[in-house]
Amino acid sequence: MFDYTFQWRTAFRALPDMLEGAVVTFETAALSMIFGILIALALLAMREAPNPATRAVAGTWVSIARNTPALFQIYIVYFGLGAIGMHVSSWAALLAGITFNNAGYLAENFRGGLKAIPDTQVRAARSLGMSSFQAYRLVVVPQLLRIVFYPITNQMVWAVLMTSLGVIVGLNNDLTGVTQDYNVRTFRTFELFALAAVLYYLIAKLIVVIARLLAWRLFRY
């Protein structure tokens, strides 16, 4: 029944390349988070705007991002845009898909965060003589950051895990892509992917630890 010999050496020989892949994975996730946060802030502003058209656009974005699979969103960019003549590389498709997804989820988180800060605080700040911008910068934003910091960390971990979908649209230089490359050459599926799993786990934990340290440093009273 059990006549399989594990050959971990093959997997360890792939380790240097996989670590390079891990860097690509991390960079992709970080980029998608930066763009995601910026777009999420824009979506947040659009949803508060009086113009119903911009509200509708932002609402559609958020609901599509949250109600369809991330892989579907990557497919739309990769195959869908290709069909109308915009050929994008697998990496660009992955980045665009994840950014779209991140923006949708983060916009919803930010909205929840904004709701948690009472209106009266802004009014109080204004009556103390602060300008509107000062009130936002000194009163609202610091509190908002505290509230949305944890969801952002979570979303960053999600983004790292989502980058593994790139391999399905043919990406071959991120962690999963490199692993799959070695896999089709050596057929040591279990060993290679187990190593990849360990690396993903370590990246995820690293993000959580760094976020904790940052939060401890940033959010002291």
Add this chain to the structure above:
Amino acid sequence: MFSNGFMFSTSFTWNDLLFLLQGAWVTLLLTFWSMLLGTVMGVSCGLLRALLPRATIPLGWFLDIFRSVPLLIQFVLFNSLKSIVGLDWSAFTVGCVVLGVYVAAFCTEIVRSGVLSVPQNLRLASRSLGMTYWQDLRYVVMPLATRVAFPGWLNLSLSAMKDTALVMWIGIIELLRASQAIVTRIQEPLLVLCIAGLIYYLISLVVSRLGAQVEKRWQQND
């Protein structure tokens, strides 16, 4: 009417739509079984985590692994482990089990926070009314915890539905894979993908509406 309108000609047939709907059915089946498996495991692990927090710390670490490794890699790993050990399981079973364990890892946290949201005083009160430990759990903690945990559980089932898209990697033809097969044939990716996306969207919409109904009914009884 559109006989000369190039824009509106398509090779997408009713049979293709039927094929997509069959894929959607597989998606729903996978979601159902993995949610069933995941909920049963998640509720038991979550109760354990909440009631014996010290003794089950290793369980928490173990379940954390499933939340920190991409689901795609979990599918590949379990699939190859299956061949190594020599289990004769179908791809569908593998999909359900892996997704089920993944769901269980998240469900545990939802159930745990639900149980912990019941105030300790309430439990002491029910014990001092003469209820046994199990009666307290069954008639006081569970009903209250369920109401707290339900929205999270509903979100989890929606995300499980979306995550079923990844089983295509181990060779199951679900909704997204079905749409890809049609794209390969008729070369109209945007149309076919939009239809697939619409089906996902509709499923999400129906499930979340049903969930909102349930929540409303519970609130009336409170």
